[in-house]
Structure formats: structure tokens, C-alpha cells
Amino acid sequence: MSEEELTFWEKLARIDRRVFYWILFIGLMIPFIRPIMFPISISPSTRDLYEGIKEMVEPGDVVVMNIAFGVSAWPECMPAFVSCAKLFIREGAKIIIWGSYYDVDLTYEELLRRAKEDFAKLKYGEDYVYLGYYPNMEASVAQLGSSIRSIFSTDKYGTPLDELPMMKNVDKATDIKLVVSGDTGDCCDYYIRQWRIPYGVPVAEIGIAMLGSSYMPFYKSGVLFGMSVGVRGGAELEKLIGEPGEATIRMGAINISHILVIIAVVLANIGYFASRGKRR
Amino acid sequence: MPYPTDPAGIAGLWISWLLMLMIYSYPLYKENPVYRFAEHTYIGLMLAIMLITTTITTTIRMVGPPLMQGKVWYVIPVILGFMMFFLLTPRYRWLSRYPIAILVGAGFGLGMRGVLIPNITKQVISTITPPAVGAGAVDWWNYIYIAIGTICAVMYFVLTWEHRGAMGYATRLGRWIIMIGLGAYFGNTVLFRMAMLSGRAQFFLQVLRIAPM
Structure with a gap:
């Protein structure tokens, strides 16, 4: 059938997908040039994450921030991760940062840059430490629970852990108040299996949107004390700590992309159903 | 990250910008040699960074200091790791089965350790518990x-x-x-x-x- 013989609806159903990709790519840029702000309501899982940290963490408590996401997932995970770090610092917690992604150093440096004003008040070794990358995820997470020193004898910069004041009495999962894991995969599962269940350490998840449905059963059953899902979770946390930032702006782009996807789905379905009778 | 001011930083930024466009030439245009080049470059670089980071972390950071302190048993996982390379020689391939068996066994055992309570017990309880009054x-x-x-x-x-x-x-x-x-x-x-x-x-x-x- 030549292009001239197609009806309007058939042409609608046959729009080249590259046209949609171009519109999407250009449409996503708009909020970064001119921010489009929408009201953001707080979901219960993000509120529980925020309130859980505020209720559980006392000044001087040691918490773990696990980086299990790479640079490619910064748009999704980073805003919530930065908000959590700020919250920990404001609650007076001492932070251990480590990660299971090979580009964890870049993420750590970006975390310090984005929360620069908060980290500037802290002293490295006394208030926070960075231990770097650990491979072989679940086995390492299990071992970290029984002895951090069996995996990391020094921090990332080669200083023995015993020489870092905040690490003097910290070596086991039971010395840790809670864990927040930023994930693109299943690393939070390992903390649930190897820290939450055997040692009772509260665990929370900062995941990409894709993990929302995977970890919701764990949150609903009380295994996770809180959960931030994707950019939306980041925007909610930014609102809760009173510092709207990157995720709040990015929500404009996400909303535009959703509107475009809905329009594409509707147009394709109209084209399909309108031309179905003709095919029969 | 802030906008770089040094020449190397600026060059790196523009190279990554160009590579990104080369990758996006596939969905926005069609498959082409430019896309292929960027794809292969990305995979090669990623594997290289992963290999270097993992090797340095395991050998220098994790095994090195305990060995220096006289904890000689830390050499066992290193030997097991090297035994993996016997996969490449048909005659001694059987030797690689031992580290693989240990890895699979340890992984399975660790996985089973905490799976029953969060994945089954808690889920069943959560499913059958009615909402509060x-x-x-x-x-x-x-x-x-x-x-x-x-x-x-x-x-x-x-x-x-x-x-x-x-x-x-x-x-x-x-x-x-x-x-x-x-x-x-x-x-x-x-x-x-x-x-x-x-x-x-x-x-x-x-x-x-x-x-x-």
C-alpha cells in the first residue's frame, strides 16, 4: 500500500519512532532552560525514610551510606543520596561511605561537591570516612557485617582504620546505627539478608524508579524502614529538608516525558483501532 | 561537577559530549559507523576501568596489608583466583572447577542465610495482616x-x-x-x-x- 493510499489514522499509527525520540530529547531540555515547577506531595515511603533517620539517629551515632549506583544513575539516585547525607550531618551522625560500584570514587567526590557546605563543617576521620570500593558484593557485605577490618584495613587514602578516630570502636554491623543504600541493582537485598536479618540493623533504600516495585514489598512488610524511589523520591526529600534542588527541577523533565509518552500511546492506539476495521 | 577550566578537563568534557551524540545517533538517526565506534570505545573503556579497579582493590588494598602483617592464609583466595585462569587450558581445566565450586557454594549459602524471613515469612505476615482499626x-x-x-x-x-x-x-x-x-x-x-x-x-x-x- 503506497503512502498516498493510507488514511489519516493509518499515517498516525505509522509515525517514525525517530520523530518521537527527537521530540522527547528536545522536550526534556526545556525544564533545564526554564524550570517548570509542579507541586510535590510526599509519599509515605519517603516520609518514613526522613522521619526514620530523624527519630533513630542521635548525635555521635555511626551510619553507613552504601553507593551501589554508577555515574549513569546520578540523575535518579544522587539527589536523594545527597539529601540523606545532609540530613545525617544535621542530625550529628558520623558517616562511613563505601560502595560496590567500580566508579564509586566519582560518586563520592560528587557527593562531597553537592553537599559542600555541610561537609565543610565536618572533619575527615572524625566525622566521616571514605573506605572506597569493595568487590564481590554479597560475600563482602556479609563479611563487612562481622568485621569491617577484614575487608578494609585502611581507608581509601591508605590510612589504617585504627588511626581514624571515628573508626576506633567501630568494626561490626552492631556498631552501626543504620544503613542507607543507593542502588541500581540488588545490593539492598544483600544488606537485608546480611545486616538487617542477622544483626537487626535498620536498612533504607534509595533506588532508581525501576526498583520501586521490587522493594515496595520489603518496605510494606517493615523490612526496610523507608524508601526513596527515583527522581520523585529525591524531589520529596529535597522538599522535606527544605532545599529544593536538582531533583525538583528534573521532575519538570520527567513530567514532560510522561505527557509525551501518554500522547504517543494514545495516538498509536487511535491509529490502531481506527484502521483495524479496514484491515478486517 | 563544576565546568572545568584546565585544557585537559575541557577536552574531556567535549569528547564525552561528542561520544554521547555518537551513541544517540543510533536512536535519532540509524545504525552507523560513528555509533559503532562510540559503542566499542565505551565497552572497552568500561571493562578496562572495572578490571583495574577490581584488581587494585583486591590485591593491593584487601590482600596486601594482611599479608604484610603475617596473615598468610590470605594467600588462599589469591591462589583460588589464579586457578580460575586454568579455564583457558583444556588440559588443566579441571583445576578451575574448585574455585568455581567454592564461589557457587558460598554464594548459595550466603543467599540462603537471610532469605526466609524477609522474602517469605514477613511477606506472608504482611499479606494476611488486615489494616489497623x-x-x-x-x-x-x-x-x-x-x-x-x-x-x-x-x-x-x-x-x-x-x-x-x-x-x-x-x-x-x-x-x-x-x-x-x-x-x-x-x-x-x-x-x-x-x-x-x-x-x-x-x-x-x-x-x-x-x-x-
Whole structure:
């Protein structure tokens, strides 16, 4: 059938997908040039994450921030991760940062840059430490629970852990108040299996949107004390700590992309159903 | 990261910007040699960084200091690691089976350690526990939907009885529930890709100094 013989609806159903990709790519840029702000309501899982940290963490408590996401997932995970770090610092917690992604150093440096004003008040070794990358995820997470020193004898910069004041009495999962894991995969599962269940350490998840449905059963059953899902979770946390930032702006782009996807789905379905009778 | 001021930093930024456009030439135009070049470069670089980071972390940071302190048993995992390379020689391939067996056994054992309580016990309790007194209609709807949905979805995989009569209705409902669940999962996947794409769109503008870095 030549292009001239197609009806309007058939042409609608046959729009080249590259046209949609171009519109999407250009449409996503708009909020970064001119921010489009929408009201953001707080979901219960993000509120529980925020309130859980505020209720559980006392000044001087040691918490773990696990980086299990790479640079490619910064748009999704980073805003919530930065908000959590700020919250920990404001609650007076001492932070251990480590990660299971090979580009964890870049993420750590970006975390310090984005929360620069908060980290500037802290002293490295006394208030926070960075231990770097650990491979072989679940086995390492299990071992970290029984002895951090069996995996990391020094921090990332080669200083023995015993020489870092905040690490003097910290070596086991039971010395840790809670864990927040930023994930693109299943690393939070390992903390649930190897820290939450055997040692009772509260665990929370900062995941990409894709993990929302995977970890919701764990949150609903009380295994996770809180959960931030994707950019939306980041925007909610930014609102809760009173510092709207990157995720709040990015929500404009996400909303535009959703509107475009809905329009594409509707147009394709109209084209399909309108031309179905003709095919029969 | 802030906009770099040094020549190397600026060059790196523009190279990454160009490589990103080369990759996007596939969905925005069609498969072409420029896309292939960028794809192969990305995979090669990623593997190289992964190899170097993992090797340095395991040998220098994790095994080195304990060995220096006289903990000689730390040499055992190193030997087991090297035994993996016997995979490449047909004559001694059998030697590589020992580290693989240890890895699989340890992985399975560790996985089983904490799987029953969070994945089964807590989920069953959470599914059958009704909402608290005073809960709203949405909570009750969720409770009934999840309870019935779980039972019907599980029944769909019961293959020892023919799916007829009452069983047939339940398994058909179970199939719908599974489709709705997979749809939600796919929706979340699309959402994640959109967020990643928005990150690239932002980077595109940042390099051109149209958006703040």
C-alpha cells in the first residue's frame, strides 16, 4: 500500500519512532532552560525514610551510606543520596561511605561537591570516612557485617582504620546505627539478608524508579524502614529538608516525558483501532 | 561537577559530549559507523576501568596489608583466583572447577542465610495482616487486592490441577494480576530510562553553557 493510499489514522499509527525520540530529547531540555515547577506531595515511603533517620539517629551515632549506583544513575539516585547525607550531618551522625560500584570514587567526590557546605563543617576521620570500593558484593557485605577490618584495613587514602578516630570502636554491623543504600541493582537485598536479618540493623533504600516495585514489598512488610524511589523520591526529600534542588527541577523533565509518552500511546492506539476495521 | 577550566578537563568534557551524540545517533538517526565506534570505545573503556579497579582493590588494598602483617592464609583466595585462569587450558581445566565450586557454594549459602524471613515469612505476615482499626478505604482496597491477587497469581503456577471451573476463574484472574504487575514494572523501567535521558539532555545543555553545571 503506497503512502498516498493510507488514511489519516493509518499515517498516525505509522509515525517514525525517530520523530518521537527527537521530540522527547528536545522536550526534556526545556525544564533545564526554564524550570517548570509542579507541586510535590510526599509519599509515605519517603516520609518514613526522613522521619526514620530523624527519630533513630542521635548525635555521635555511626551510619553507613552504601553507593551501589554508577555515574549513569546520578540523575535518579544522587539527589536523594545527597539529601540523606545532609540530613545525617544535621542530625550529628558520623558517616562511613563505601560502595560496590567500580566508579564509586566519582560518586563520592560528587557527593562531597553537592553537599559542600555541610561537609565543610565536618572533619575527615572524625566525622566521616571514605573506605572506597569493595568487590564481590554479597560475600563482602556479609563479611563487612562481622568485621569491617577484614575487608578494609585502611581507608581509601591508605590510612589504617585504627588511626581514624571515628573508626576506633567501630568494626561490626552492631556498631552501626543504620544503613542507607543507593542502588541500581540488588545490593539492598544483600544488606537485608546480611545486616538487617542477622544483626537487626535498620536498612533504607534509595533506588532508581525501576526498583520501586521490587522493594515496595520489603518496605510494606517493615523490612526496610523507608524508601526513596527515583527522581520523585529525591524531589520529596529535597522538599522535606527544605532545599529544593536538582531533583525538583528534573521532575519538570520527567513530567514532560510522561505527557509525551501518554500522547504517543494514545495516538498509536487511535491509529490502531481506527484502521483495524479496514484491515478486517 | 563544576565546568572545568584546565585544557585537559575541557577536552574531556567535549569528547564525552561528542561520544554521547555518537551513541544517540543510533536512536535519532540509524545504525552507523560513528555509533559503532562510540559503542566499542565505551565497552572497552568500561571493562578496562572495572578490571583495574577490581584488581587494585583486591590485591593491593584487601590482600596486601594482611599479608604484610603475617596473615598468610590470605594467600588462599589469591591462589583460588589464579586457578580460575586454568579455564583457558583444556588440559588443566579441571583445576578451575574448585574455585568455581567454592564461589557457587558460598554464594548459595550466603543467599540462603537471610532469605526466609524477609522474602517469605514477613511477606506472608504482611499479606494476611488486615489494616489497623480506623484505616481508610484505600488501605482496605489494597489489602483485599494484594491478598486475593497473591493467592490467584500463585494458583496460576499450580500445574498439577487442570485450570477448569473455580480453579479456572482464579487462575485467569491470577494471569491478569501478573500482567498488571509486569505492566507496573515496565512503567517503572520506562520512568528510569526517561530520568537517564533527562540527565543526558541536561549534560548536553551544560557543555554548551546553556544550563548551569
